[in-house]
Amino acid sequence: MSVRIQDFPGTPLREDDVRSGRVLTVSGAARAEYAWDLGVAMTRYLEELRNGRLVGQRCRHCGRVLFPPRAFCEQCFCPTTEWVALPDTGVIQTFAICHIAWDAQRIDEPKLPAVIAVDGASRNMGLLHLIGGVEPERVAVGQRVRAVWRPPDERQGAITDILYFTPTEA
Amino acid sequence: MRRVAVVGAGMTRFMRRALETPQELSFEASRMALDSCELRLADVDVVCIGTAPDAFDGVHMKGEHLAHGAGGWHRPVMRSYVGGGTGVFAAIQGWYQVASGRADVALVLCEEKMSSARPHPQGAFLTIFDNITERPLLPNLIWIFALEMRRYMETYHIPKELIAQVAVKNKRNALDHPCAQLAAEITVEDVLKSEVLAWPVQRLDVSPTSDGAVALILASEDQATRITDRPVWIDGVGWNVDTAYWTDRDLAYPMYVERAARMAYDMAGIRDPRHELDVVEAYDPFDYKELHHLEGLMICGRGEAPRLTADGVTRRDGDLPVCPSGGLLGVGNPIAAAGLMKVAEIFWQLRGEAGKRQVPGKPRRGLAQAWGDLMQVGTVVVMSV
Numbered sequence: 001m002s003v004r005i006q007d008f009p010g011t012p013l014r015e016d017d018v019r020s021g022r023v024l025t026v027s028g029a030a031r032a033e034y035a036w037d038l039g040v041a042m043t044r045y046l047e048e049l050r051n052g053r054l055v056g057q058r059c060r061h062c063g064r065v066l067f068p069p070r071a072f073c074e075q076c077f078c079p080t081t082e083w084v085a086l087p088d089t090g091v092i093q094t095f096a097i098c099h100i101a102w103d104a105q106r107i108d109e110p111k112l113p114a115v116i117a118v119d120g121a122s123r124n125m126g127l128l129h130l131i132g133g134v135e136p137e138r139v140a141v142g143q144r145v146r147a148v149w150r151p152p153d154e155r156q157g158a159i160t161d162i163l164y165f166t167p168t169e170a
Numbered sequence: 171m172r173r174v175a176v177v178g179a180g181m182t183r184f185m186r187r188a189l190e191t192p193q194e195l196s197f198e199a200s201r202m203a204l205d206s207c208e209l210r211l212a213d214v215d216v217v218c219i220g221t222a223p224d225a226f227d228g229v230h231m232k233g234e235h236l237a238h239g240a241g242g243w244h245r246p247v248m249r250s251y252v253g254g255g256t257g258v259f260a261a262i263q264g265w266y267q268v269a270s271g272r273a274d275v276a277l278v279l280c281e282e283k284m285s286s287a288r289p290h291p292q293g294a295f296l297t298i299f300d301n302i303t304e305r306p307l308l309p310n311l312i313w314i315f316a317l318e319m320r321r322y323m324e325t326y327h328i329p330k331e332l333i334a335q336v337a338v339k340n341k342r343n344a345l346d347h348p349c350a351q352l353a354a355e356i357t358v359e360d361v362l363k364s365e366v367l368a369w370p371v372q373r374l375d376v377s378p379t380s381d382g383a384v385a386l387i388l389a390s391e392d393q394a395t396r397i398t399d400r401p402v403w404i405d406g407v408g409w410n411v412d413t414a415y416w417t418d419r420d421l422a423y424p425m426y427v428e429r430a431a432r433m434a435y436d437m438a439g440i441r442d443p444r445h446e447l448d449v450v451e452a453y454d455p456f457d458y459k460e461l462h463h464l465e466g467l468m469i470c471g472r473g474e475a476p477r478l479t480a481d482g483v484t485r486r487d488g489d490l491p492v493c494p495s496g497g498l499l500g501v502g503n504p505i506a507a508a509g510l511m512k513v514a515e516i517f518w519q520l521r522g523e524a525g526k527r528q529v530p531g532k533p534r535r536g537l538a539q540a541w542g543d544l545m546q547v548g549t550v551v552v553m554s555v
Contacts, residue, residue, distance in 0.1 A: 004523070008349050009198035010183035010382065011190060023189065027288075030228045034301075042302050067418075068303055074413055094324070094421060096316030098368035102308050104290040113313045113368075115321075115417050125418045128304050128313075141324045160306050 041071040044083065050157040052149050054086040056121050067121035086120040088147035089168065093117050093126065097136045112136060116145060116165055132164030144168045174268045175394035175401030176553065178207030178387035179514040183349040184502030187285035188381035192227065195383035196239030196281045199507075203277065203385035207397050214387075215273035217242040219249040220260030220280040220506040225294045227286055240279035240385070253298075254455060254542025255409070256280065257384070257509015258549035261538075262407045264388045265551070274390045281383040282504035291379045298544055300414075312376075314545055316368035318421040319458045323370060325422035326473025328461075330370060334361035335479050336457035337374050337499050343486055344496025346526035349511075351502035352378050361457075377455045380502035384510040386517070402520045405535075406440070406552035408433030416545050427466030427541060430548035434537075435468075438552040444469050447552075448533030449519050450490060451512035453540045454497040460484075463539055464492065466548065491529040494519060509540035513551060520555045 017023040038046060041057065045068060048055045056065045057080040059073035065084050072079050095114035101107050112131035117124055131139055133148060145165040155161040180202025182188075182195050190198070204211065217240050219233050229235050233249030240247075252259045257280050264278040284291040295311040322328065335358060344353035356374065364373040394401040410429035412419065419425075431443070440446045452467065454460040461475035469490065470478050478484055484492035495501055495515040498508045516536035518524040535554040541547065 005202070005348075008181065008183045009190075009202070010185055010188055010195070010349075012183065012185040013187045013189050028228065030225075036301050038302060046302075068415070070415075074415075094317045094321035096313055096320060096368045096371070097366075098310070098313060098316065100292075100310060100312060100367050102293060102296050102310040104292040104310070113307070113309065113317065115317055115421070124420055125415075128307065128309065128317075128417050130307060141320065158306055159303050 039071065041069045045069050046157040049159065049161040050155045052152065052155070054088050054118060056084045056086050058082040058084050064122040065120060065125070067118050067125040068127060084120070086118055090116040090118040090126060090145055090165070092131070092139065092141055092143045092145055093124070094141055095131055095139055110136060112139060114165065129159070129162060130164040131166065133166035139167065171269045172271055173391040174265050174388055174404045175391065176386055176404065176513070176517045177389045177394050177397045177401055178203045178209065179385065179517050180206055181349055181384040181511060181514060182382050184351040184380045184382040184504055186351060186378060186380065188283065192232065192236040192281050192283050193239035195283065195381065196236050196279055199383035199385040200240045200277060200279050203387050207387050209275065209387060209397065211241045214241055214245065214275050214277045216246045216267045216276045218260050218263040218267065218276055218278045219247065220251060220256040220510065221249065222251060222282055222505050225297055226291070227283055236281055241277055251506070252543055252547045252549065254453065254505055255509065255540045255547040255549040256506035256542065257511065258513060258538055258540040258551055259409060260506065260510060261386060261513045261551055262409060262549060264386065265404050265407050268388050268390050274393045276388040278386045278388060278510065279383065280506035280510040282507050283381045284379040284504060285381050312368040312371055314416070315456050316371045318545060319370050319456065321421040322458055322462055328473065328476050330362060331358055332476035332480055333458045333461065334358045334375070336454065336460045337361050339479070339485060340454055340493050340497040340499040343494055343527065344500025347496045347501050350496050350500055351380055353496060353500050371456065375457045377498035377503035380504040380508070382502060382504035382507045384507045384514055386510065386514060400521050400555065402517045402553050402555055404551055405554050406434035406438030408437070408550040410548050411543065412546040414544055414546060421545070423472055424462055424466040424541065424548060426546055427463055427539065427548035428468060430550045431467045434550040434552050440552065443467060444490065447490065447535055447537050448531070449494060449516065449529050449536040450492045451495060451497070451515050451536070451538040452492055453509065453512070454493055454499050455503055457499060459541065460493060460497070463541060467537070467539060486527070486529055494524065494527050494529050509549070512538040512540065516553050520553060
């Protein structure tokens with residue numbers, strides 16, 4: 001009963017408590033490495049990325065062009081079998097100007113992650129990627145973008161075969 | 171289905187870094203919850219634990235590792251996790267243990283110790299992204315919030331000043347919470363001048379990482395009326411998960427929160443949440459999320475929550491107080507424990523026991539909501555006296 005309790009338990013520590021050795025800690029690392037199999041749909045998707053192409057899959061029941069491609073339509077719950085070639089262009093749905101890395105450290109050059117709706121896919125369907133080749137202040141929601149690919153001999157069959165998306169009308 | 175009541179609650183302080191281990195934090199919260207309703211561990215039939223994936227602590231099977239701190243030994247124990255939605259989800263797990271008749275008394279315990287990860291707890295979040303199509307881009311958790319926040323702002327033409335009001339309100343409310351980690355009197359200008367993490371997200375838009383634990387005692391109607399003369403009834407529960415293809419959704423609106431709310435409202439017989447609820451703890455890990463969720467909860471129309479806030483409706487002394495506890499922005503965000511803190515706050519508010527945080531007018535019906543996974547789950551409970 002919140003109002004009747006004066007002292008709530010818990011002992012906050014300060015950085016200095018640990019650094020000075022007043023409080024003991026035990027350190028350890030849990031290193032885990034994996035090699036993920038790509039599955040039916042993603043194998044083809046990444047192979048096509050290596051070829052410099054985007055592909056989706058059409059569901060024969062609902063008619064949606066699914067992107068990223070998937071082996072089954074989660075809405076109709078049936079297998080997808082029809083591959084559809086898509087252009088490497090789209091529209092920025094939203095984007096951010098990010099000044100920190102994955103471990104919360106500051107980075108000098110901000111990154112511009114964005115959700116991009118891919119042309120030819122069903123409404124809203126798209127991917128997370130980066131915007132590049134443009135000053136952050138010139139990027140806008142609704143802007144048309146196209147993929148900038150790695151040179152063919154540097155592609156590995158990975159999402160990073162696209163370096164970034166860049167505005168077509170900047 | 172049997173009626174289920176909350177009859178007791180307990181919590182630790184929320185802290186950036188606690189001396190206590192997960193077991194010790196769990197014990198303190200569980201012990202306080204039992205003491206608050208004068209029950210003993212022997213009275214507990216089942217223990218429902220909510221805590222994050224093992225990567226957070228670096229301790230494998232951390233739920234089982236801390237279980238004895240929640241009385242979880244020689245009795246049925248379960249652990250559940252749906253990201254940020256866990257705190258409210260764990261209460262729902264306890265609810266159906268009792269509602270089904272399988273247990274008369276359930277202890278629900280949520281614990282999080284985020285401070286152990288090095289160099290920063292942020293790193294532990296990297297693994298939530300899709301391993302094939304997203305992780306190679308080296309994303310961080312702030313990305314998806316910044317992306318969602320901008321989509322929300324641009325869709326409804328919401329200026330940042332209106333969103334920052336939520337941080338001001340909740341951090342101020344937390345000044346009256348004895349467990350609060352980041353209570354403060356700040357201004358909208360302070361928020362707008364704070365460090366930019368990933369525009370439009372700035373430092374003061376964000377809740378902290380925290381250590382802490384919260385526990386609730388749930389009981390069947392027979393037991394509840396014997397244990398206390400002021401049981402708080404769980405009238406409705408709802409939860410819903412959207413697709414993990416988050417880039418295929420319109421991020422402007424949390425449809426899964428609406429679906430979870432509809433499930434809980436149907437069960438509780440609520441048709442007009444704006445007028446039938448007296449106090450709401452909407453999930454606020456970021457200031458814009460409180461607004462996003464008020465809309466998903468259908469307390470106002472889409473894009474209208476900023477206006478509700480500007481008009482003072484959601485202040486502690488407003489017509490519909492939202493996050494009178496101080497929320498995650500003010501009290502802190504030990505993930506699973508933060509959600510259960512919201513259920514505990516509604517329990518205390520409806521019992522008139524919230525002290526300086528008490529909302530005026532003897533509230534009779536309240537709601538707690540949480541949200542999580544990869545921006546895809548909504549969890550809701552409706553409670554009343």
